[in-house]
Structure formats: structure tokens, C-alpha cells
Amino acid sequence: MSTFSFTLDATCRESWARAGTIQTPHGTIQTPIFMPVGTQASVKSVSPEELREAGAQIILANTYHLMLRPGSSLIAEFGGLHNFMHWDAPILTDSGGFQVFSLGHLRKLSEEGAAFKSHLDGSPHMLTPESVMRIEAELGADIVLPLDICAPYPSSARDAQEAMERTHRWAERALIAKEQHRPEQTLFGIVQGAFEPELRRQSARFIGNLPFAGLSIGGLSVGEPKAEMWDLLRYVTPELPEGKPRHLLGVGSPEDLVMGVSLGMDMFDCVLPTRVARHGGLFTHQGRVNIKASRFSTRQGPIEEGCDCYTCRNYSAAYVHHLARAEEQLYYRLGSIHNIRFMLRLAGEIRASIIAGTFPEFRDNFLVQYVPTSEKVREDQREKWKAARRYQ
């Protein structure tokens, strides 16, 4: 029944990078790919037409947020998310697990599933592997994820193992449940194992051997140092089946995209590009700049020379700076479009270099040029965001 397929177009000889093509009912995705996140059925500040123009091939939407508001059954009445939000290209929905486990004392885990109280109105809800398949069937995305348990960082080895084993049992339940709802949807499996290399290997093998069409690597980028994330991928990737697409959940920044591809990942999603844009952080090949800095107040050229995004084609850096300082709504849009286009152009360049056989040079040149935001700055930002919006 599935109209999903994945073809490897090229692989790198000196790294684990791959270029591939995914077919879905709503169109083709060329990997490696970055997926902008439309948490509440809207990629913040950006219209579907603008996403398309920026090169977006697939977006991610959050099951947790949508099941609470406006509700998955309402979205089903509108023919699913594609119709509801006026986006006719592929969509991936996550399982809601990550958000539920972030609720802390508002949720309670059992073998059956996760009971939680809505952050909006305190109403009680229950997510099970089965109910998540029903909800995601109502949302109608092309690719869906099963309920999993994301262990916090740090976790004890014992907690990590329990979370992983339950994730595995839930994965099997999800595979069965999915067939009862919309078999034409494509279900990816989620690899867990926290920060235990041996568990990560086990999970990759276990989930990789189940009949999932693709694999999402969960539980990373949850506060650990980046080096630790890359180390774990070095254990995970060799255990994954070659012929399935690999999605690194919740990652990331420009440098993460390059590193993740090098370590064998094909798909990436993160709110970071749009979130940092809203706070003034815009991507360039030299690193992230703060458009609110006074050095941009008189700059006639675009945010980055050579950028082909709508913002850079039509507006000076000085104008974008002015809008950001004045907190004009148009700024949030122009900044978000720039960062989304940056990620998608980068994904396209990575893909071209893999096909051309020059990915290792591309990667090294990019990483030499691009000055990443320091761990300290990232940590501070994370804390600020957490404080500002507890559950997003």
C-alpha cells in the first residue's frame, strides 16, 4: 500500500555521507534535507509559498501541539494537515513523546503509555503507541513517528536501558496499530539508548531490523555537549540498514547539518533556524551574526552577499536591522526566510558535493569558515527560551 520509497543516489567514499531520493504521496524529497518545523501547523512567520520558494521539500509538524489545539479530529475533518494549512508537499509528524516528556510533573509514564495534563488548560490526556497512530492518521502526514521515550541528559545506565526497552516494545505496538489506521502512511522507527554507546548500538540494530521504512535517531541534542552527540552517532550509524533514510531528530544548526551528514544522516529538523532568527541571529557562511548589532545599521548590501533568499534579494541589511530594532513583524518573517533558505541551500550544496564526490572538501571548508556559536552562548539561550516558553 505504501507509496514511499528511498533510493541512494550517491555515497561518499571517505565519510558516511549519502545523497538519496525519497518518494512520498505528496512528492519527492532529495536528501540530505533540512525540514523546517511548523509546530502548530505553521512554520512561524513564514507562509507555505515562501517555504516553497526557499526550497523547502518537507516540513515537520508537532503531534503534541496539534492534538491539543485545534485537535486532530478537527484537522481530519479538513482533510488532514496538508489541506488545513495549505501545504501540498510532504509532511512528517513527530509522536508527541518528546514534548510530553518535557512536561515534568505534569506527566506520568506507564507501560500502557504517557498520561499528561495539557499545558494549555490542564485537561488530562493519554498517549499510547496506539492512540498516537490514530492521531497521526487523523493529521494525515506522509511520514509518522511512533511514541518513544526520550531519556533526559544525563540519565543513569539503568534508566537509559529501561527507556530504550520500553521504546522498543512501543515500536512493535505502533507497527501493528498503524496498519489499522492508515497503512499508506510511512512509519519511521525511533532509535533511543540515551548516552550509552552499547545501548545505542542495540537500539539501532533492534529498530533497524523491524519493518520501519526509515529511522529517526531520538534522544540527542537534549543538552549534552555536541561532541558527545557526534560520538554516539559514530556507534549508531554502522548498525543502521543502508537502504533506509535516517533522520536526526531535533538537529540542528548549519554546522550540525554538515557534521550529521558526514556521520550518515539524511534528514534533519529543528526550530533553531527560525527561533534564532526571531532573536536577531542570522546565518552567514562565517557564522551566525546578530542583525541588531549597530554595525548593520548603515549596511547597504544584503545580510550575506551571494544569498539568493527573498530577503537578501530585496532588502538591505540596514533595513532588516531597522525592522529588527523596531520589533516590526515583517522582521520575523524576513529573518526566518533567510535562515530557512540558508539551511536548504546548504543541504543542496552538501547533496551536490556528495554526488560530485567532493563532500569531504566541502565539509572541511565549511567547518573552517563557519564559526559556531559557543556552547556557553547556546546554553544561555536555551535557558532563556525555556523560561520564555515552557513547552515549545
Place this chain on the structure above:
Amino acid sequence: MSTFSFTLDATCRESWARAGTIQTPHGTIQTPIFMPVGTQASVKSVSPEELREAGAQIILANTYHLMLRPGSSLIAEFGGLHNFMHWDAPILTDSGGFQVFSLGHLRKLSEEGAAFKSHLDGSPHMLTPESVMRIEAELGADIVLPLDICAPYPSSARDAQEAMERTHRWAERALIAKEQHRPEQTLFGIVQGAFEPELRRQSARFIGNLPFAGLSIGGLSVGEPKAEMWDLLRYVTPELPEGKPRHLLGVGSPEDLVMGVSLGMDMFDCVLPTRVARHGGLFTHQGRVNIKASRFSTRQGPIEEGCDCYTCRNYSAAYVHHLARAEEQLYYRLGSIHNIRFMLRLAGEIRASIIAGTFPEFRDNFLVQYVPTSEKVREDQREKWKAARRYQ
């Protein structure tokens, strides 16, 4: 030197309504017209391309806001407002007077001009009829307004007269100053006189006889009951020269557009359509609806059947409702586009009816159908907005 012209295309036999065509260096404007307001060089939430698609022919920008941030000399370095904000159609800038007089204790009036402290950083500034002409020359709009004094509502007859007489003296100074800066800009005169019918008549005659290319009616819609505003226009309009366009400053709502045209006005500007949109108020031919109301949560159709705006063509009322409830940025854009398009479609329909000789029927049908927001509700909203953003 001026490339400005105004031609009357048709006049109504039973009212004072007129249809006209204005030529400016940046293009043609067909009147009656509504001008969206781009306070800080951006019509809040809406891009220039979207304004164009919504039928905007001219926008208004605020001299007060732009002189303070980013500064008129910076905008001049970028070739003026058109280049700076990526809008190549006509622009009108106001004089900053209205905003300065709203500053209360932060400003001091003299015959020379108005001294004030910036609401942004407390820095001291001085606006004179001459400096305003220089600043507006730097901004480079097609149509510019001279510094005037907007008497508050209510005012004593004596205060009203003093404010009017000073406005007249300043008007003469502005006419001289303007020739020293950019003679190719078009200067409109501002009619004042507060709520004194005889003063309004005097001011209309005085300003109407000076060599201004158009007339803006100032000092109305400042808190008085609407009936009083319309009464005053009944005194003003017959005193105005036929051959110059007439601009009703800071007005208004859909019903104000219809009434204002009927009383001889050609041009309108107001933040109301975009401001009420941001608060959930969307225009329909039956009146303003609150898109956040639960009755929209399941509505499959558009906000208004038959509306040709981007929002109504592409999104259900339920989706717009969802975005508004979730406070998604895209909502502010979709709501603003709908209301701007509503105003511009209405202006176009009014114009067509004037040309067809059916304006009185059009007006009466519209006013019968359209339930205006009550004075009480409007007053409450005004107070809320004032509290929220003191100087905008």
C-alpha cells in the same frame, strides 16, 4: 517641476462623492483610495508584494517615527523611503505633528515650532515647519504634509482658533521651505479648526486658497463622536476647491470610507484595519467579526464568501481562527491582508459606483448591511491601545 496632477473622472449628482485620478512620480492613484499605514517603514505584518496584490496604490509613512528611527538622513543615504523599504509605488508622509502633540508633557509648543523629547530615548528634538520639509525631503515621499497643530477634543473656541491660526502661518512657512528642498515633491495643506464650524470654514478657505496641490483635513477622528466629525465635514467640503484631492487624515473604518466619500473626501489613511486585525477583528460586509470566536473554529469556508484576498483564497476561517488563538505570527499577516484588501476592494467598488452613477444606492446598501462597531466598544479599544503603546 511637479509631476503631480489630479483629474476628476466623475462626480455624484446626489452627494459630494467624486472619482478622480492622481498622477505622481511613482505612479497613478485612482480615488477614492484607502492608504495603508506603514508607521515605521513597514505596514505591520505585510510585505510590499502583498500590499500590491491587495490593491494598495499608495501607502502612508510616519515622519515622527522615521526621523527618530532609523533617522531621515540614513533613509536619504539609501535613496529615500521607496528604496529603503522596497516599495516603488506612491508614498505620502505626514508631518509628525500629530504624534508630537500626542506626547503631552514631553513637548513644548512655540511660534517657532514644537520641541519634544523622543519616546524612545528621551533625546531632545525640534520640529519646525522648515525642518519638517527638510526631513520629508530626505524621506522622499511623493506627497508630503506640513507641520500643523492638532487641537485636542474637546478644545475651547479660543484654543481652537489659536491652533488654527498658527497652523495657517506654519502652512505659509512650509510652502516657502519646501521649494528650497525638493520642489518636485507635492505638498498638501492641512485644514484645522477643531470642532468649531466657523473656524473649519475659515481654515478650508484659507488653506484652499494657498498653492497646495491637495488638502488634508486634520484634527478629526481624535475621540469625538462620529456624528460630530461628519457634521464638521458638511461645513468644510463646500469651501474646498473642486480641483484638488482631499485627504481625510487618520480615517478610518469601512463605514467611515463610505461616509467620507459621500461627504466629498478622496483619500483616507488609518492604522485601524491592520490594528483591529491583529486583535482578531476582521471585516465583512455585515460588519466586523472576531475571528477568535468559537463559532469560527470549524468553519470550512473563508472568512467572507466572495472575498478575493490571499487569505480567503487559500485558507479556511477555521485555520485562521486556529492561528489567531495560537498567536501564530502568520495570523497577524493573514488578518491584516484580509482587512487591507477589504478596504481597497471597498474603495474600488465605491469608485465604480460613482462612475456608474449609482453611488447613493451603493452607499445606502452598504450602510444598511454593515453593522458598525459601537462607540462604546470603539472607545474601550482606543483606551486599551493607548495604554499598550503610548505613542503609536
